[in-house]
């Protein structure tokens with residue numbers, strides 16, 4: 001991988017000016033108490049302050065991003081490489097605690113060589129207190145957004161740089177646990193190039209994406225529109241109910257396998273606004289067959305986890321990593337009190353030795369377990385194919401919606417045919433016998449609402465109808481504008 005172009009190095013003040021609305025910043029920082037430092041070290045700190053134009057390696061305070069109040073913690077690299085000594089650590093912890101007490105979302109922007117070497121262990125162990133404060137902040141249901149600037153290393157990356165709900169890094173930023181020079185010095189050979197780079201970490205599922213500082217206000221605005229703002233009234237028209245047709249199950253199976261059928265991307269494109277996609281498990285796994293997004297579906301803030309049929313192509317089925325990404329979405333929804341919408345559209349989960357060794361069955365079970373124990377409003381939508389355990393993993397929501405031609409079966413009808421008849425020729429018959437159709441699911445109480453389909457309609461029209469139904473049901477579940485109609 002060639003080194004991507006690197007952004008300019010922003011100072012902490014420049015970053016605050018760039019990200020916060022003009023004139024809204026108020027510092028929370030008290031003057032640094034240097035009494036813990038001996039004379040020599042005091043001189044070092046004073047020289048660092050003179051060079052950096054800041055009194056420590058972090059600035060904290062409150063401001064507004066596009067009119068929304070936020071607490072901010074920003075690293076200044078020019079102050080001893082943004083390293084964290086005792087005073088800086090205590091300043092960060094105090095700011096996090098104050099943000100929690102004031103109910104503010106928190107934005108951190110890092111750029112650091114990690115723990116300050118001049119201070120050693122007393123500074124090092126303070127990363128724990130920062131982390132404890134952040135976990136209390138999250139436990140209070142408050143958002144934490146992280147922006148990793150060039151370079152972010154060591155204990156900063158391994159504590160407050162990696163505990164966000166959403167984490168992005170600057171283009172080309174060096175982001176790594178051990179600094180490359182230190183690695184080379186200790187090991188006598190250079191660290192492999194291209195690894196500790198924002199773009200690589202995004203591709204590997206460690207961070208959500210690469211966002212330039214100039215684009216950070218837009219990203220924060222998008223995130224907070226979902227994580228903080230109230231739901232709106234909704235505007236999409238809910239499709240009128242009509243008696244459901246008695247279509248052959250196989251007809252529905254074939255319709256949902258067409259490439260021009262509406263998928264989760266259509267749902268977000270035509271039924272949602274301000275979608276911010278999260279990528280990866282944060283733990284080094286990325287599988288694009290499931291899409292996780294913060295969004296406003298028909299003006300209802302929610303987390304969407306959606307099985308993306310367009311990415312489930314031969315050779316790339318929905319694997320355990322995709323289900324772990326989905327569980328990350330569930331966790332964020334539960335933690336921040338947001339409704340969760342799960343979209344089912346899968347020809348089946350990955351059947352492979354690799355998937356077995358990476359706990360596919362366990363991940364299906366844990367998805368089911370998570371969904372059945374969530375206390376925020378949950379809606380699942382069977383949009384098209386609902387095949388096997390991979391579909392069941394997304395099913396158990398408070399309210400279940402299906403489109404008229406959606407279906408749910410224990411495995412592909414061809415598989416059922418093979419088991420029972422020893423061939424795939426009886427698949428249409430098996431589909432009919434297994435009560436897989438939306439109309440059957442409704443009669444059997446598996447789904448509560450069916451969105452009627454119109455023959456020949458565009459993916460956009462179906463997507464809008466589904467989004468309208470989700471919006472109406474979300475308003476119902478969140479206690480706004482109760483909607484009732486007989487399916």
Ligand SMILES: CC(C)(COP(=O)(O)OP(=O)(O)OC[C@H]1O[C@@H](n2cnc3c(N)ncnc32)[C@H](O)[C@@H]1OP(=O)(O)O)[C@@H](O)C(=O)NCCC(=O)NCCSC(=O)CC(=O)O
Pocket residue numbers: 080081083112113114115116117118124151153154155156158174177178179180181182
């Ligand atoms: C961050 C960097 C990639 C930046 O590289 P650059 O080439 O831009 O800058 P540089 O190396 O010249 O550094 C600028 C100045 O900051 C100093 N400097 C860098 N890191 C420092 C640190 N952690 N504490 C104190 N000073 C530090 C350098 O000595 C140098 O001083 P001068 O200007 O006087 O020459 C590199 O400095 C680096 O690899 N730092 C160490 C990263 C790391 O491994 N941290 C782990 C620390 S232990 C830790 O954090 C705990 C944990 O791991 O959990």
